[in-house]
Amino acid sequence: MVVTPEDEARAAVREQYDMVVAQQDEYGWRTAIIDTGDYLVIFVKIEKPHGRTFVLSLRCDDYPEQAPELRFVAPAAFDQPSDAWAPAAEFCPRGESIVNEAQRGPLPVACIKGHRDYYAGGWHQGWSNPPAHDHSLYQLVMNVRNAILNRWS
Amino acid sequence: MANHEIRIIIVYGTNKPLDVKSDEAIGTVKVAAMGLFGIPASEQGQYILRAKIDGTEEQLNEAKTVEDYHLHTDQKVTLAAGTPFGCA
Numbered sequence: 001m002v003v004t005p006e007d008e009a010r011a012a013v014r015e016q017y018d019m020v021v022a023q024q025d026e027y028g029w030r031t032a033i034i035d036t037g038d039y040l041v042i043f044v045k046i047e048k049p050h051g052r053t054f055v056l057s058l059r060c061d062d063y064p065e066q067a068p069e070l071r072f073v074a075p076a077a078f079d080q081p082s083d084a085w086a087p088a089a090e091f092c093p094r095g096e097s098i099v100n101e102a103q104r105g106p107l108p109v110a111c112i113k114g115h116r117d118y119y120a121g122g123w124h125q126g127w128s129n130p131p132a133h134d135h136s137l138y139q140l141v142m143n144v145r146n147a148i149l150n151r152w153s
Numbered sequence: 154m155a156n157h158e159i160r161i162i163i164v165y166g167t168n169k170p171l172d173v174k175s176d177e178a179i180g181t182v183k184v185a186a187m188g189l190f191g192i193p194a195s196e197q198g199q200y201i202l203r204a205k206i207d208g209t210e211e212q213l214n215e216a217k218t219v220e221d222y223h224l225h226t227d228q229k230v231t232l233a234a235g236t237p238f239g240c241a
Contacts, residue, residue: 022166
């Protein structure tokens with residue numbers, strides 16, 4: 001049996017996804033995963049108490065060679081997850097460490113380690129294959145969750 | 154109060170038990186928790202411990218002790234990145 005780079009990427013993503021799933025009751029997030037045929041996409045729903053509901057889309061193409069692409073999509077996307085959901089600024093959190101749209105692209109960018117835009121264009125260093133513990137996909141979800149609860153709105 | 158040992162649960166993707174003493178500093182507990190997951194002590198500045206204290210999740214002060222927070226057996230303590238942000 002031939003193991004392709006795509007198979008290796010799927011296995012690496014699944015390992016991290018299983019860790020996220022294992023803690024969903026503890027941290028109150030909800031998870032889903034889809035296979036587009038070329039790569040996996042993880043969806044994580046995080047509800048801020050007395051606040052908004054956020055849905056993260058993590059496109060894991062060529063993981064861990066490159067970091068997952070983090071986007072915020074409509075909350076409805078969680079119930080019908082697909083890669084057809086378009087991200088939009090209105091679905092993004094706001095607050096400290098969020099770079100507003102038009103500064104680095106058409107969407108706001110979370111300045112938080114572990115996702116592709118954070119490292120793009122040499123903005124920050126630190127991505128490696130395999131990723132360091134504090135840059136891992138699981139830790140990204142945890143960091144975003146903590147930021148939503150404590151820093152973002 | 155007499156020094157005694159309890160077993161807390163460190164959460165970092167998977168859950169792992171850690172035996173700690175009541176007079177142990179949170180900073181020491183953190184390094185031990187990192188060791189459970191193969192994270193070298195040299196990276197301790199990049200991590201924090203969080204736990205629910207009186208129903209509210211908060212970052213634990215590393216200068217305080219296990220007893221100061223009344224951590225108890227089977228209490229879940231989260232190991233998390235302390236400075237995940239790249240800019241203000």
